[in-house]
Amino acid sequence: MSVTPAYTGRFAPSPTGALHFGSLLAALASYLDARSHQGRWLVRIEDLDPPREDPRAASQILHILEAYQLHWDGEVRYQSQRQPAYQQALEQLIEQQRAFPCACSRKQLAGRLHLGRCVVPAAQQQQQDFAWRFASGRGRCCFDDALQGHYCEQLEQHIGDFVVKRRDGPWSYQLAVVVDDADQQISHVVRGIDLIDSTIRQHCLQQALGYQQPHYAHIPVALEANGQKLSKQNLAQPLLPDDSGNTLWLALDWLQQAPPATLKNAGNQAVIDWAIDHWQLTALQGLRQQPAPAGRQRASNQLHPPG
Known part of the structure; x- marks a missing residue:
């Protein structure tokens, strides 16, 4: 296992609703990449747009992260205080x-x-x-992505x-995320490929403000059965606590980590421990999208928590 003492990653959800399976994939990939490098993992709540926010969402998000054994370092940061x-x-x-x-x-x-x-x-x-x-x-503005390669756009x-x-009045996501990434000394960002265009904008701001650019890895997005992105806007099924480890097992399988079948029903902590020891970010190299597991899409599917 390689050791990168300076590694600091983060998960930065917007409190506009509950986490869903697509959110779990991003959080889990970010968490595992940090922990597999013996790094720090921070949580930041991007609460910059009150009219769009659910007042219960921030606490629900933190509760779900803890339920899935995704424990963060330090205090949670709230952008509304910045x-x-x-x-x-x-x-x-x-x-x-x-x-x-x-x-x-x-x-x-x-x-x-x-x-x-x-x-x-x-x-x-x-x-x-x-x-x-x-x-x-x-x-042209370009950056090197750990999964998607050399990525450029014409400004x-x-x-x-x-x-x-x-x-x-509200601050834009682009400026706020760049300021906070620099202030929190974020060295690595693992997130969905739907945000790769934002990375170009953030790179421009980082250059103008004299900030160091983190290393980026944009993982594929999970798709609905109809080909749409799994998202809150598309009524993706909210995550519920699942102590069995089965939801995390499904997430690892989707992330191409080949978790053994013996981990099913082994509990969340056992799945997380295995995943940290076996994490391979490069297993996602070049992938841009793939279907979510059956039953993990819309709320109308009336999914019940497994096991």
Whole structure:
């Protein structure tokens, strides 16, 4: 087993609803990669958008993580308590002329990327009726992903000048996650491939703010039987506590870890202990999507917890 003392990973869910099987896959992969390197694993609640949040979700998420023996290090961080840090980062970008006020509406953009449009004149900025956007520039932005290889996007074709603080007040996910990853010294990020486009945006911000970029590994997403991503929006079945170890066994099997059949009904701790000792991130190399196990999709399937 390789030892990387500086390894710090994290799981950062939004409290918009309960965790589902797709969420468990991301949490488990992140946790196992950290623990297999004898690293730290942090939990951060990305509670930046109160109108979309369920007031019960944060505590439910933490309860489910503990039930599946995914124990975190240190205190849980809540992004709602981090407003001054995000403001400081925005002011740095403004000073560097990498952020600008924008009054464009979605109707004005008409589905197009923002490329220097709708900049608010200085005389009108006192009205504060605008968003702040990051001036992403032009050209290619690339990074090396442990599972997906060398990944690039053309900024003016795929990214544009993206929002870092919304017109109605909340901070954007992109800015907040970059500031917190740097502050918490996150060295490795293991998450779903549906966020790989966000990684390009975050890489741009990390470069502008002078932050070190973590190592990334984007795991495949789990799909519904109809081909849609397993998600809260698609009414994925909420996870329930399952002490048998069977749900974790299914997750490990989906993650291509080949858990032995003898681990079924062995209990969550036994499954986690085996998984830490046998974790192979590279087993997911090149995979971008695959079906969720039968019965692990929509809430309408009326799944009961196994065993």
